[in-house]
Structure formats: C-alpha cells, structure tokens
Amino acid sequence: MMLKATRFQDLAPLRRSLAEAAAREALRQQQRAEAVRRALEEQNLFEKTVGPVTPLRSPTTRRWQPSEPPAPEPLQFLLDEQSVLREAMSDEFDVSTLLDVDDQLSFRRPGIGLDVTRKLRGGHWSIQRQLDLHGLRSDEAREALGQFIRLSHRTGIRCVRVVHGKGLGSPGRTPVLKGKVHSWLVQKKEVLAFVQARPAEGGAGALLVLLQPGKRRV
Incomplete structure (x- = not known):
C-alpha cells in the first residue's frame, strides 16, 4: 500500500503541470477570440461610417510611380576639380x-x-x-x-x-x-x-x- 501511495504522490506534480498548461491554452484561445471580435467590430464601424464604396470608372489605369531618387552628390567631381586646381597653379611657374x-x-x-x-x-x-x-x-x-x-x-x-x-x-x-x-x-x-x-x-x-x-x- 505504501508503494501505491508513493506512486500517486509522484503523479501529482505532473497533473498540476498539465492543468496549468491547459489553463494557459484556454487563455490564449480566449485572447484570440477577443482579438477577432474587436477586428470585426472595427470593420463594421468603418463600413457604417463610410457607407457603401463604389470604385471610380476611368478609361485609364493610374499607377503610383515612386519619385526619382535624389541625385548623388558629385564628390568625385569635386575631388577632381581640387586636383586640377593644384596641378594648374604650380609654384614652379616663372x-x-x-x-x-x-x-x-x-x-x-x-x-x-x-x-x-x-x-x-x-x-x-x-x-x-x-x-x-x-x-x-x-x-x-x-x-x-x-x-x-x-x-x-x-x-x-x-x-x-x-x-x-x-x-x-x-x-x-x-x-x-x-x-x-x-x-x-x-x-x-x-x-x-x-x-x-x-x-x-x-x-x-x-x-x-x-x-x-x-x-x-x-
């Protein structure tokens, strides 16, 4: 009998661990359900506020074109100009x-x-x-x-x-x-x-x- 009692006591921590895991999973399920409910409420609120939306009819399709990137700074050009200045103005010129x-x-x-x-x-x-x-x-x-x-x-x-x-x-x-x-x-x-x-x-x-x-x- 003492042997069986000892085995039941050994199973108690495992049961507690399983119960805690089940509780955590139930909480996650509840949080996901709450998030879905809020998303649906916000969508319904937007539709009620804006009303039905009809796409504009246009003979041409307009697509967004990204603006051109800024022109790179002409660093090499400036360096070349400085080099030309040094070469064109010699201290050895008589x-x-x-x-x-x-x-x-x-x-x-x-x-x-x-x-x-x-x-x-x-x-x-x-x-x-x-x-x-x-x-x-x-x-x-x-x-x-x-x-x-x-x-x-x-x-x-x-x-x-x-x-x-x-x-x-x-x-x-x-x-x-x-x-x-x-x-x-x-x-x-x-x-x-x-x-x-x-x-x-x-x-x-x-x-x-x-x-x-x-x-x-x-």
Missing part, C-alpha cells in the same frame, strides 16, 4: 618675364592693351568681391585663390581684390606669398589682367584683378 614692371607692378594677358591696366588702376571697374589670404599657408592660399577666381568668374564677377599682405610678418620681412599670388593668377585663364592696388585699397599688399566676362550663374 612669372617674372610676364609682368610689366613700371612704377607699379602689373600683368596683362597677350592681346590686352595698356589701356586696360590703366583703367583698372583708375577704378574703371568697381571691386565686386575680395579675398584676404592673411594667415594661410601656401597650399591653403593656392586652393582658396583658385576657388575664389573660378567661382567669381562663374557668377559673372568682373573685378576682384586679392589681399596677400606685404610680408612684414614673414621671416626676413620677405613677401613670400606675394610672389606666389602673382604666379598663380597668371596661370588662371579667367584672369585678363591685374595691377597693384591703390594705397587706399591695400597698396603693395593687394592686387586688383580683372576677370574674363562670364555668364552669370545662380
């Missing part, structure tokens, strides 16, 4: 034979008459933009100048001022950047001519630059 050294240093591209530099000195063209290269390293100044000239030309600017400084803060008080700016400007095809600025506009520390006529772009 500009000395191309400059007019009179009472004030100046440059005019072949085919440009002396009257152009004379008008440029006299303020015939108003200064529309200015670039100040103070405090920039040589490579930074070269890139900044190249971009400035290119963008000014693209937007229809004719006359700009480039401030390179007089070199008073350079070692030996030698204007290193000044000579490089002359060389870089001569290598830019957008530049027609440049002259040393008048005293009120920067004197020996700045240049007035005349650019090729260009179509104004927004």
